[in-house]
Amino acid sequence: MPIFPILGLRTKNPVIIGSGLLTDQEGNIRKLLAKGAGAVVTKTIHPSPPEGLAERILRLPVGMLNSTTYSKRPIGYWLTMLRSCAEEGLPVIANLHADTPVELGRLAQEVEAAGCPALELGISCINEESDAEDDPDRVRAYTAAVRSRVTIPFSVKLAAGEGLTDRALAAADAGANAITLSDTIPGAAVSPKTGALELNGVFGYSGPGIKPLVLAAIWRLRRRGFDLPIMGSGGVTCGRDVVDYLRAGADVVQVYTALHTDMYNTLDTILTGTEHLLAESTKVAH
Numbered sequence: 001m002p003i004f005p006i007l008g009l010r011t012k013n014p015v016i017i018g019s020g021l022l023t024d025q026e027g028n029i030r031k032l033l034a035k036g037a038g039a040v041v042t043k044t045i046h047p048s049p050p051e052g053l054a055e056r057i058l059r060l061p062v063g064m065l066n067s068t069t070y071s072k073r074p075i076g077y078w079l080t081m082l083r084s085c086a087e088e089g090l091p092v093i094a095n096l097h098a099d100t101p102v103e104l105g106r107l108a109q110e111v112e113a114a115g116c117p118a119l120e121l122g123i124s125c126i127n128e129e130s131d132a133e134d135d136p137d138r139v140r141a142y143t144a145a146v147r148s149r150v151t152i153p154f155s156v157k158l159a160a161g162e163g164l165t166d167r168a169l170a171a172a173d174a175g176a177n178a179i180t181l182s183d184t185i186p187g188a189a190v191s192p193k194t195g196a197l198e199l200n201g202v203f204g205y206s207g208p209g210i211k212p213l214v215l216a217a218i219w220r221l222r223r224r225g226f227d228l229p230i231m232g233s234g235g236v237t238c239g240r241d242v243v244d245y246l247r248a249g250a251d252v253v254q255v256y257t258a259l260h261t262d263m264y265n266t267l268d269t270i271l272t273g274t275e276h277l278l279a280e281s282t283k284v285a286h
Contacts (some may be wrong), residue, residue, distance in 0.1 A: 002278075004038060004249075004251065004252050006039070006118075006155075006178065006231060006251055006252045007093065007117070007118035007119075007154065007177060007178055007229075008117060008118055008152070008153045008177075008227055009091045009093075009117060009118060009190045010023055011035075011038030011039050011091055011252060012036075012038055013224045013251050013271060013274065013275065014038060014232060014242060014246060014251075014252040015037055015038050015242060015252075015253060015255060015267075015270060015271055015274055015275065016035075016038050016039045016040070016041065016252050016253065016254045016255070016261065017029075017032050017040040017041060017042055017254070017255060017256065017259070017267075018041055018059055018255060019041040019042060019043055019120065019122060020043060020066075020068070020249045020256050021043065021057070021068060021096040021258070022256070022259055022260070022263060023040055023041060023042050023043050024042075024043035024071050024073065026081045026084075026085075029042065029085070029092060030085075030090070031264070032075040032250050032263075032267065033090055033091070033092075034053045035264050035267055035268065035271075036267065036268070036271045037244070037267060038091065038252065038262075039091035039092065039093055039269075040091070040092055040093070040284045041092075041093045041094075041095050041120050041254065042071070042078065042082075042093070042094050043070070043071040043090065043095065044054070044069070044071060044095045044096065044122040044125065045070070045071055045073075045075065045078045045094060045095065045096050045097075045107070045111070045169040046069075046070035046071065046097050046098060046107075047097075047098050047099075047103055047106075047107050048098075048099065049069060049071065049072055050069060050070070052238050055067055055068040055069065056068075056119045058189060058199055058201055059260075060189060060200050060205075062185070062206070062207055062209045062234070063187075063206055063207015063209045063257060063261055064167075064207050064210050064260065065187050065188070065189060065198065065199060065203050065204065065205055066184070066203060066204050066206070067199045067201075067203045067204075068204075069125060070097065070125075074142075075107070075110065077150075078094070078111075079111065079114045079199045080114075082094055082111060082114045083115050083116065085103055086114065086115030086116055086117060086255055087130040087196070090108065091117070092116065092117075093116075093117075093118045093119065093120050093155075094109065094118075094119050094120070094185075095119075095120045095121075095122045095157070096119055096120070096121060096122065096146075097121065097122045097123055098110055100243035101141045101142045101144070101145035101146075102145060102150075103121075104121070104142055104145055104146055105145035105146050105148060105150075105159060106149065108146045108149055108150045108154070108251040109116075110151055111150040112149075112150045112151070112152050114206065115148075115203045116130055116153060117191060118152055118153050118154060119146070119150070119152060119155070120152075120153075120154065120155045120157055120180055120231075121128050121142060121143065121146060121154060121155070121157060121176075122157050122183070123138075123139065123156065123157065124159045124183040125184075125185055125204070126183075126184065126202075126203065126204055132157065134163075134167055135163065135167070136163070136166045136167050136169070136170035137170070138157070139156065139167045139170040139171050140170040140171070140172070140173065141174075141210070141252065142156075143156055143170070143171050143174035143175055143176050144148075144174040144175060147174060147175030147176075150257040152179075153178070154176060155176065155177065155178035155179055155181050155223055155229075155231055156176045156177075156178075156180070157179070157181075157183050158171070158179055158180065158182065158183060159180055159182050159185055160181060160182035160185060160210070160214050160217040160234075161185060161214050161249065164217055164221070165220075165221065165224060165226070168181075168221060168228075169226070170229075172190060172226070172228050176228065177217040177228065177229070178228050178229040178230065178231060178251075179228060179229075179230055180230075180231040180232070180233055180254065181214060181217060181218060181221075181230055181231070181232060181233065181234075181250075181270065182210065182213070182214045182217065182233055182234050183204070183233075184203075184204025184205055184210075185204070185205055185210055185213070186202050186203075186204070186205065187202065187204065187205025187233050188201070188202045188203075189201065193233045194203075201216045205246035206234065206235070206256065206257040207235055207257045207258075208235040209235065211215035211235030211236070211241060211244075213234070213272060214233065214234035214235070214245075215232075215244060215245065215248045218245070218248045218249045218250055219248045219249055221249070222248075222249035227252040229252075230249060230250045230251055231250065231252050231253070231254055232245035232246075232248070232249075232250030232252070232253045232254065233250065233253070233254035233255075233256070235257070236255040236256075236258060236270065237258045237266075237268075237270070238256070238269065238273050238279065239270055239271075239272065239273020239274035239275070239276060240273065240276050241253075241270075241271075242255075242270065242274040242277075243274065243277045243278065243281070253272055255267070272277055
């Protein structure tokens with residue numbers, strides 16, 4: 001299988017483990033890499049994660065709703081872990097967010113000093129009490145603050161939806177090296193017992209249901225001349241999904257939600273399917 005470079009990392013395959021509960025501990029991260037993942041993105045590291053939020057996951061017939069936000073582990077834990085992984089040359093990408101651009105820039109600088117080779121800015125999480133919505137100015141401010149403090153490459157994680165082209169261009173103009181598309185999108189489910197919304201509100205939806213939306217978003221960005229690398233993300237369950245993203249214009253592909261079912265075996269199935277399909281594509285090309 002060819003090398004798939006992203007954010008300065010020469011990943012051995014295009015399958016990247018996305019940020020979430022499953023990447024909130026060093027043991028899982030190391031094992032996912034040992035099982036063959038091209039790289040792993042940590043759960044979002046935040047200097048002051050909100051307290052008292054009910055963080056839950058709701059499985060749906062297609063996909064998953066979640067009300068999770070940021071890692072509750074202290075920054076010291078993450079800096080130690082990232083330093084150790086960097087010393088071993090492991091392809092670990094730190095996902096970061098903070099309450100203000102200035103705070104995010106400082107956090108990014110600390111993470112770079114620990115030796116982390118690449119970052120992902122998780123600035124589009126919809127599961128915050130502030131319910132902040134992305135716009136180009138907000139994206140530009142966070143991106144520029146990080147670019148002014150670090151030299152390592154980073155991706156800005158955006159959600160598909162209205163104004164995506166302007167947000168992606170704002171990230172590029174402010175110094176991002178790539179974008180990740182897509183973060184979760186707003187979703188809701190109604191409880192058949194109470195008639196109220198499950199999880200008590202609108203939260204992040206992920207899974208196979210968003211794949212067609214994200215494929216279309218990536219394809220449109222490429223048609224409009226957007227040339228930064230893209231980490232495609234949304235609804236990957238098999239090798240065919242990975243290859244679909246690559247053909248639509250993604251450079252590498254993140255998988256996450258599917259791993260909540262039989263994590264390591266699911267990853268193996270996706271990796272095996274991807275390798276087979278890419279090998280077949282190479283044969284046809286020749």
